Amino acid sequence: MSFKTVGIIGAGTMGSGIATSLAGQGVAVALVDMTEAAVERGLGAVSKFYGRAAEKGKMSAEDADAAVARVSGGADLAALAQCDLIIEAVFEEFSVKEDLYAKLNDILPETAVVATNTSALKVSELAEGYKDPARFLGLHYFNPAAINPIVEVVRGEKTDPALFDAALAFCRETGKKPIACKDHYGFAINRFFVPYGNEAVRLMDEGVGTPAQIDRVARECLEVAAGPFLVMNLVKPKIMYHAQNNLGPHGAFYAIADTLKAKGDADYEFEIGEDAAGDAASDAKIADRLRAAVFFPILQELDEDVASAADIDMGAALALRFGKEPCRLMDALGKDEVRRIVALATEAYGHAMPASLERVGSLRD
């Protein structure tokens, strides 16, 4: 295996989930947080996962105990000096991560590799805080990391290509499906998933449909397992607000929907209700706009070479549970129909039609 011992900094939702995943794949993990209490919570989450797996008969009690035993924990960063790969999963704040890297600069040997699990920050900018940006990259696991198979492997501007390949190999060796990504806001998956949720909120704000109707139409037109409002309630609307805010540099289409913006950081959920009915005209409008919000960012990503069409489809299917893989769906609809749909976004917000439209029909060839 490319990396034999892994250190994880931050024993919260993501750090403990990544530790759970790696321990189950035979990797020794050192889990570090600021306090012993935080470490204990993280270790508790690992134990709980494997306790349940053994209870449900998904694995033997011996294997479950062995997985739990592979994760050690502590509040001292010095434990990381022995690790080949260090995955940082601390709070999503540039200065918090930067301060942490300054400490790692003194602790880690030259041979160490550091990966950030950031969802929103630029990997290349974070890399500048580490002593060797060539040995720094993004490993963006998806929640719940213990079971979600997708990891975006993000190449910073200075990431060593050999190390990037080693990180892709490591993800495969540890049971994940990596997506090789360029370092652009939203990487491969949030680039279209977040605008799709944002568009659902715009449709609600404009009175085109109720959340229940929009969720139903999404299930029909994209065959998603759950509609955007239900998913946004799980993710938390304020997280969607921050994620959409982070996509702002991509241009006017990515502006935040009114309700998301007005409520900002408030803790709330959308009221979905039971009224999923709607006439054919409003259903058709919702389907077009939701598809536009998925297709337009993906065609832009393809123009920008952020990720391959096959990987984007894999991420949509496995991380987001889209029943219709978007690039395959565009191929099936054909260039003229996709142009009509995507024009709803480009014309409303003054964007150019992505050049990759010309490849629709053979995106997945």
Ligand SMILES: NC(=O)c1ccc[n+]([C@@H]2O[C@H](COP(=O)([O-])OP(=O)(O)OC[C@H]3O[C@@H](n4cnc5c(N)ncnc54)[C@H](O)[C@@H]3O)[C@@H](O)[C@H]2O)c1
């Ligand atoms: N939650 C998600 O759905 C999700 C998904 C993908 C990526 N991410 C990213 O993963 C990272 C972690 O997110 P999370 O949801 O696990 O957060 P969290 O708040 O659940 O956990 C963060 C942990 O980091 C610890 N921490 C903070 N500063 C530290 C420091 N200097 N040294 C050691 N430990 C420190 C905190 O005590 C806390 O336990 C963020 O960058 C986030 O954007 C989150």
